[in-house]
């Protein structure tokens with residue numbers, strides 16, 4: 001039996017609705033955060049699908065085309081044009097933002113600033129990078145669905161260690 005579906009009204013403001021197949025992840029280039037003005041990288045739809053609260057998802061027509069602001073002092077976590085999402089909209093603590101606990105840096109293998117700091121205090125060194133690199137090979141990481149940045153944490157972990165050592 002055929003059923004006639006009403007043609008969806010075109011709403012192509014931020015995502016391309018064609019044949020009902022909305023939102024192909026296409027993070028491209030960088031965009032300036034509307035809150036802090038810093039350049040931010042695009043994130044996959046999959047990342048937002050995994051990390052946004054249900055309430056936040058309900059407010060959005062689609063999860064495509066967002067950028068991730070990693071400026072520590074900026075309250076904005078994700079943005080797309082005028083739409084801004086903050087820690088309240090995200091189900092994990094965004095560890096790179098100032099003053100949060102736990103300050104998670106590696107979401108796949110649960111390395112936090114607190115844990116690295118404790119290691120440094122105890123031994124003067126941290127195995128964070130070695131541990132993460134070893135586990136990336138086996139069992140492998142899931143940055144796209146666990147890390148708010150949607151990407152590899154190694155650069156951030158390196159920066160955190162350097163900062164804590166100073």
Ligand SMILES: [Zn+2]
Nearest residue numbers: 033036069074
């Ligand atoms: Zn920002």
